[in-house]
Amino acid sequence: MLFLSQGPISVTSERVFTYDVERPLRAYNPATGRWSRDTAPITLLLERRRIMTPRRLTEESGAPVSDNQNSQTAGAGGPVLIQDHHLIEKLARFNRERIPERIVHARGSGAYGYFELTKDVSQWTHANFLSEVGKRTEVLVRFSTVAGGRGAPEAVRDPRGFAVKFYTEEGNYDLAGNDTPIFFIHDPLKFPDFIHSQKPDPHTNKQEPNNVWDFFSLSPEATHMFTWLFGDRGIPASYRHMNGYGSHTFQWVNAQGQGVWVKYHFKTDQGIECLTGDQPAKVAGENPESHTTDLMEAIDEGNFPSWTVNVQIMTFEEAKTYHINPFDVTKVWPHADYPLIEIGKMVLDRNPVNYFADVEQAGFDPGNFVPGIGPSPDKMLQGRLFAYGDAHRYRLGTNHTQLPVNRPHATKADNYGRDGLMRFDDNGGADKNYEPNSFGGPAQSGEPHYAGIDGGVSGTYEWDDRESDDFAQAGDLYRVMTEAERTRLIDTIAGDLSQVSKDEIIEKSLASFTAADAEYGARLRAAIEALRS
Numbered sequence: 052m053l054f055l056s057q058g059p060i061s062v063t064s065e066r067v068f069t070y071d072v073e074r075p076l077r078a079y080n081p082a083t084g085r086w087s088r089d090t091a092p093i094t095l096l097l098e099r100r101r102i103m104t105p106r107r108l109t110e111e112s113g114a115p116v117s118d119n120q121n122s123q124t125a126g127a128g129g130p131v132l133i134q135d136h137h138l139i140e141k142l143a144r145f146n147r148e149r150i151p152e153r154i155v156h157a158r159g160s161g162a163y164g165y166f167e168l169t170k171d172v173s174q175w176t177h178a179n180f181l182s183e184v185g186k187r188t189e190v191l192v193r194f195s196t197v198a199g200g201r202g203a204p205e206a207v208r209d210p211r212g213f214a215v216k217f218y219t220e221e222g223n224y225d226l227a228g229n230d231t232p233i234f235f236i237h238d239p240l241k242f243p244d245f246i247h248s249q250k251p252d253p254h255t256n257k258q259e260p261n262n263v264w265d266f267f268s269l270s271p272e273a274t275h276m277f278t279w280l281f282g283d284r285g286i287p288a289s290y291r292h293m294n295g296y297g298s299h300t301f302q303w304v305n306a307q308g309q310g311v312w313v314k315y316h317f318k319t320d321q322g323i324e325c326l327t328g329d330q331p332a333k334v335a336g337e338n339p340e341s342h343t344t345d346l347m348e349a350i351d352e353g354n355f356p357s358w359t360v361n362v363q364i365m366t367f368e369e370a371k372t373y374h375i376n377p378f379d380v381t382k383v384w385p386h387a388d389y390p391l392i393e394i395g396k397m398v399l400d401r402n403p404v405n406y407f408a409d410v411e412q413a414g415f416d417p418g419n420f421v422p423g424i425g426p427s428p429d430k431m432l433q434g435r436l437f438a439y440g441d442a443h444r445y446r447l448g449t450n451h452t453q454l455p456v457n458r459p460h461a462t463k464a465d466n467y468g469r470d471g472l473m474r475f476d477d478n479g480g481a482d483k484n485y486e487p488n489s490f491g492g493p494a495q496s497g498e499p500h501y502a503g504i505d506g507g508v509s510g511t512y513e514w515d516d517r518e519s520d521d522f523a524q525a526g527d528l529y530r531v532m533t534e535a536e537r538t539r540l541i542d543t544i545a546g547d548l549s550q551v552s553k554d555e556i557i558e559k560s561l562a563s564f565t566a567a568d569a570e571y572g573a574r575l576r577a578a579i580e581a582l583r584s
């Protein structure tokens with residue numbers, strides 16, 4: 052929790068709020084036991100400067116408010132009047148302050164910064180923001196946890212969202228990834244069921260190990276991700292101390308129209324730090340907003356977090372014969388086959404001034420590509436191309452793309468989209484609202500953004516499980532762990548799985564871990580038996 056120490060607020064006869072400027076603002080962080088420097092953080096200084104300017108309180112219409120302390124009544128002790136427009140407007144607006152929280156990733160923090168290209172990648176993509184070494188592009192990053200609601204503690208075992216919005220000169224490019232290079236499932240049809248199994252149970256209204264492990268036991272493709280999540284990296288110490296991944300495979304296309312498949316890796320320059328043992332419970336109990344506090348304080352203190360950006364590149368030809376389905380988001384491309392290529396740096400150097408405007412209203416859409424970048428046939432990614440724009444239209448409204456945080460910053464949107472609830476710009480003015488037209492309206496470029504995706508006739512097909520194996524990479528991950536890491540992994544899974552009431556769920560889960568590695572399965576069985584005896 053961040054406590055603000057501030058000078059006394061005085062109310063003068065002109066009803067002007069003033070701060071005691073002699074006394075600096077300081078922030079106390081119980082998680083670290085530290086007071087911030089005497090100088091107030093930049094965002095608070097800005098706020099204080101704003102507050103120092105005498106300002107007149109008005110109604111939403113702009114008319115001055117004469118009394119903000121006493122509501123109007125019929126006589127000194129009489130009932131409150133409906134003619135008190137200010138009171139009614141104030142109460143009604145307050146009732147409507149909450150918007151729906153995100154269906155997943157509800158709890159998050161954001162910051163602005165920049166991405167700088169450090170390597171010539173023109174052989175692979177003609178994306179404008181990747182066109183020149185040294186070129187900088189403004190970014191907004193929103194970090195999040197997945198399963199908890201908007202007020203949930205942050206130091207919990209859960210993947211972390213790592214969503215980046217690049218404000219490029221050719222439009223906004225959104226890369227909404229996680230801190231894991233892989234995911235639980237590989238078909239979007241399973242996503243609502245998966246999330247239901249992680250979120251509060253319809254009867255008990257709390258997360259239930261039965262549901263979590265039931266879903267797992269019936270979804271062997273999740274073995275790799277569960278091994279990751281229940282390992283040490285399952286609880287990052289902060290948003291600054293974790294990597295980010297695009298996770299899916301994407302398409303890059305160069306100026307000659309030749310495409311390659313690409314995966315993104317954002318490696319933290321702060322180093323990986325995780326919470327293990329009883330640390331997370333302690334941190335979450337003492338400071339539920341531990342990640343938010345850490346990020347905000349670091350940036351306010353000028354300690355800007357950064358990530359080195361790398362890619363893996365696979366040719367279209369290689370993808371056809373590679374022994375792993377390259378579009379399966381439950382699998383990695385082993386670095387031995389596809390080494391990391393460093394291409395840039397991402398730095399976060401600016402805290403949002405207003406959380407709601409900059410972070411809560413931010414909408415990331417995996418369908419927001421720019422010329423030179425496109426989707427792959429990864430089925431999960433394809434499902435997400437629909438889901439996010441739809442979620443924003445529900446959560447933020449039809450015109451969410453005009454909100455300051457979501458509209459293009461380095462170019463301008465120019466199209467024939469009009470009207471809709473809460474349109475708050477000039478709505479295209481007097482321009483024609485159809486295309487083609489003969490009045491100089493915006494016209495299509497005629498340039499394909501990316502190469503087409505090979506495919507067949509429409510229909511449902513068996514998953515392309517070319518290596519027919521959900522377990523090998525989970526086993527590989529287990530075997531690269533040190534003995535201490537393995538012990539913690541076994542303890543964590545056993546602690547959770549032993550609470551499951553149905554033996555059948557436990558047996559099926561053990562079968563998946565055993566298929567990954569016989570020792571992994573055997574140790575888990577012994578640990579669960581010990582806990583349940």
Ligand code: HEM
Pocket residue numbers: 152153154155156159193194195211212213214227228229234238239240242297298299380413414415431432434435438439442443446
């Ligand atoms: C078919 C599978 C998936 C579906 C249908 C889905 C759907 C959603 C929805 C509806 C939201 C809330 C959006 C909002 O209201 O603003 C969301 C948020 C998010 N999802 Fe997914 N998701 C899927 C898979 C994934 C995967 C595989 C990743 C990571 C690799 C991911 C990363 C994120 C992130 C980072 C956010 C938060 C974005 C933000 O900070 O605003 N999701 N997802």
